[in-house]
Amino acid sequence: MSDFLYFFSFQDSSIAFVVMGITxxxxxxxxxxxxxxxxxxxxLGDAISHAVxxxxxxxxxxxxxxxxxxxxxxxxLSGALATFLSSWLKSNTKLSDxxxxxxxxxxxxxxxxxxxxxxxxxxNPEMAGLNQFIFGNAIGIVERDLWVYGSLSILIISVIGFxxxxxxxxxxxxxxxxxxxxPMNIIRFVFDVLLILAVVIGIQAIGVVLMAALLITPGTAxxxxxxxxxxxxxxxxxFAILSGVFGTYISYLLPQMPTGxxxxxxxxxxxxxxxxxxxxxxxxxxxxxxxxxxxxxxxxHVLKSIFxxxxxxxxxxxxxxxxxxxxxxxxxxxxxxxxxxxEGLLFVNQSLIKLTDPGKYQARRVVRxxxxxxxxxxxxxxxxxxxxxxxxxxxEHLLTPDLEALxxxxxxxxxxxxxxxxxxxxxxxx
Amino acid sequence: xxxxxxxxxxxxxxxxVSYDQSPVLxxxxxxxPAGKLIGILGPNGAGKSTLIKSVMGLVEPSSGYVKLFxxxxxxxxxRISYVPQRESVDxxxxxxxxxxxxMGTYGKLGLFKRPGKKEKALALDCLEKVGMSAFVHRxxxxxxxxxxxRVFIARALAQEADLYLMDEPFAGVDMNTEAAIFKxxxxxxxxxxxxxxxxxxxxxxxNYFDWFxxxxxxxxxxxxxxxxxxxxxxxxxxxxxxxxxxxVSELIRQKEFNPLKx
Numbered sequence: 001m002s003d004f005l006y007f008f009s010f011q012d013s014s015i016a017f018v019v020m021g022i023t024x025x026x027x028x029x030x031x032x033x034x035x036x037x038x039x040x041x042x043x044l045g046d047a048i049s050h051a052v053x054x055x056x057x058x059x060x061x062x063x064x065x066x067x068x069x070x071x072x073x074x075x076x077l078s079g080a081l082a083t084f085l086s087s088w089l090k091s092n093t094k095l096s097d098x099x100x101x102x103x104x105x106x107x108x109x110x111x112x113x114x115x116x117x118x119x120x121x122x123x124n125p126e127m128a129g130l131n132q133f134i135f136g137n138a139i140g141i142v143e144r145d146l147w148v149y150g151s152l153s154i155l156i157i158s159v160i161g162f163x164x165x166x167x168x169x170x171x172x173x174x175x176x177x178x179x180x181x182x183p184m185n186i187i188r189f190v191f192d193v194l195l196i197l198a199v200v201i202g203i204q205a206i207g208v209v210l211m212a213a214l215l216i217t218p219g220t221a222x223x224x225x226x227x228x229x230x231x232x233x234x235x236x237x238x239f240a241i242l243s244g245v246f247g248t249y250i251s252y253l254l255p256q257m258p259t260g261x262x263x264x265x266x267x268x269x270x271x272x273x274x275x276x277x278x279x280x281x282x283x284x285x286x287x288x289x290x291x292x293x294x295x296x297x298x299x300x301h302v303l304k305s306i307f308x309x310x311x312x313x314x315x316x317x318x319x320x321x322x323x324x325x326x327x328x329x330x331x332x333x334x335x336x337x338x339x340x341x342x343e344g345l346l347f348v349n350q351s352l353i354k355l356t357d358p359g360k361y362q363a364r365r366v367v368r369x370x371x372x373x374x375x376x377x378x379x380x381x382x383x384x385x386x387x388x389x390x391x392x393x394x395x396e397h398l399l400t401p402d403l404e405a406l407x408x409x410x411x412x413x414x415x416x417x418x419x420x421x422x423x424x425x426x427x428x429x430x
Numbered sequence: 431x432x433x434x435x436x437x438x439x440x441x442x443x444x445x446x447v448s449y450d451q452s453p454v455l456x457x458x459x460x461x462x463p464a465g466k467l468i469g470i471l472g473p474n475g476a477g478k479s480t481l482i483k484s485v486m487g488l489v490e491p492s493s494g495y496v497k498l499f500x501x502x503x504x505x506x507x508x509r510i511s512y513v514p515q516r517e518s519v520d521x522x523x524x525x526x527x528x529x530x531x532x533m534g535t536y537g538k539l540g541l542f543k544r545p546g547k548k549e550k551a552l553a554l555d556c557l558e559k560v561g562m563s564a565f566v567h568r569x570x571x572x573x574x575x576x577x578x579x580r581v582f583i584a585r586a587l588a589q590e591a592d593l594y595l596m597d598e599p600f601a602g603v604d605m606n607t608e609a610a611i612f613k614x615x616x617x618x619x620x621x622x623x624x625x626x627x628x629x630x631x632x633x634x635x636x637n638y639f640d641w642f643x644x645x646x647x648x649x650x651x652x653x654x655x656x657x658x659x660x661x662x663x664x665x666x667x668x669x670x671x672x673x674x675x676x677x678v679s680e681l682i683r684q685k686e687f688n689p690l691k692x
Binding site for chain 2: 038040162163165166168169171172173175176177178179180181182183223226227228229232
């Protein structure tokens with residue numbers, strides 16, 4: 001607990017620096033990653049993040065130490081080479097996108113590992129830190145690194161902020177952008193550069209293997225919560241920052257623990273929570289939505305049964321009569337009766353279940369929609385009267401008042417449905 | 431039957447376009463008058479979309495050139511508006527109806543400038559013209575096909591152009607939308623705008639357009655309705671493969687007057 005307070009009160013200026021760095025890094029990669037996720041190019045980020053590895057090793061060999069300028073420079077160049085190669089392969093061969101991505105990713109990463117082995121054999125005492133670039137170590141960041149990664153992050157964030165409209169059209173409809181005269185090739189080029197930079201800024205803190213997760217997962221998770229681009233970018237940044245800071249905290253507590261995997265664990269949890277619990281698009285919300293719909297349809301059916309009994313001259317139905325109509329749904333029908341009673345749509349009088357006035361209104365509407373739809377199917381779609389019931393059984397819960405009005409006028413306010421049953425209206429006496 | 435005009439608003443000179451070495455358009459040479467409602471007709475794969483894409487500079491021609499308002503495309507881009515096919519974009523993109531219509535102003539805004547109050551007012555105005563005022567802040571994935579098409583047309587209107595090139599604006603839309611869009615196009619053409627529309631349905635085309643371009647990999651005809659909508663040219667365009675042709679002649683025969691004569 002005291003560790004926690006010490007870390008998050010930022011008394012230690014080096015911790016404050018690292019947290020600031022990881023925050024900037026999170027925003028930058030979430031911004032770029034969200035656009036590349038929306039552009040359906042999620043895998044390209046993965047390929048580039050693996051492809052920067054040989055560049056890191058070369059930078060290290062040239063500098064002989066962990067100099068951030070050499071390392072960032074090398075990483076950028078090899079990332080750029082990978083990006084260029086993948087678009088060259090795409091336009092000059094018939095290889096599919098995923099083949100190209102797989103080839104680039106494995107070839108570059110393989111070469112990187114060869115270089116790493118060479119460096120390890122050389123016995124350079126500085127080389128111990130090089131392993132960190134694979135899985136990342138945020139706490140290992142020194143002030144000099146921070147300036148490089150921090151300013152690159154700020155560059156990325158400002159370019160995206162400045163060119164929001166350009167990137168929006170690049171992803172949504174690049175052809176239209178070209179047609180209105182925007183230089184789409186240049187905009188695409190700028191975006192590719194930003195994507196490589198977004199990978200490069202994460203190599204020290206997150207590591208090349210897992211950087212793709214920090215690019216893509218925040219946007220993916222945020223997409224469950226919103227349909228607005230601005231909010232999407234904001235939420236994605238928030239998720240990236242949360243996971244980045246927490247990952248750093250773990251690395252601070254346990255210095256041997258790499259940061260990248262923890263960032264991925266947090267991010268995946270956020271993504272899982274979003275997938276399950278986001279309003280509207282989340283799995284749980286969709287489940288409850290469906291359940292309450294099914295409940296409503298069953299209640300409608302109960303009302304309908306009592307309404308039909310009234311049509312045959314009965315006052316209402318006994319509980320046993322009602323249950324016998326639904327032999328396989330005894331317990332849920334009992335619940336529906338209770339619910340309808342609570343809603344004030346039916347009441348029990350001398351062991352007979354009867355409709356209240358609002359209950360009659362609702363029942364009449366469901367029966368009317370059922371019979372109108374049957375008439376429509378029969379008259380306009382030439383479906384035989386004995387084939388229309390199933391469809392009407394489902395549509396009676398869905399049709400809106402607008403559609404009801406349209407059906408009425410198309411069918412010219414029919415009195416009877418195809419089974420010669422009366423179509424009930426609100427002004428009818430019953 | 432290829433009728434060339436004086437002072438054309440659009441001149442296509444000996445245009446040949448190829449995809450992967452195989453030509454999809456052969457030596458198209460035509461000129462179009464201003465202020466007309468022009469239909470591009472032809473069977474599937476006839477090169478209709480390719481023709482307007484090459485006018486917009488979206489595909490490179492193998493030979494030939496295009497002149498608009500007697501100038502090159504780049505000199506007059508702001509006077510031309512383009513409606514791509516509805517299926518060409520991902521409608522799940524997180525954007526509102528207003529966001530999409532505002533894209534129509536991006537050409538005049540140029541790089542880096544954001545749309546402001548003026549652009550917003552223009553976009554709302556254009557949405558009103560296509561009857562979509564009630565949907566301004568609606569997420570685009572929630573729209574029906576016909577509504578998406580109206581949004582695309584509103585975006586084209588926001589370009590405030592003189593020449594409109596539309597790729598299948600009637601594809602997959604309901605009857606009401608088709609009638610509404612057609613009425614709008616008529617108003618635009620009456621207001622002096624030139625509207626070129628790629629269309630797939632010969633039936634309705636006969637009623638909609640007053641100038642026709644008929645394509646079937648090569649240019650079969652280009653001219654005013656009464657001169658080019660003939661059985662012979664339609665048969666040439668559709669290669670006799672479609673029995674639609676006989677239906678169209680049936681349609682023409684059913685009229686008490688000759689609908690092909692002015």
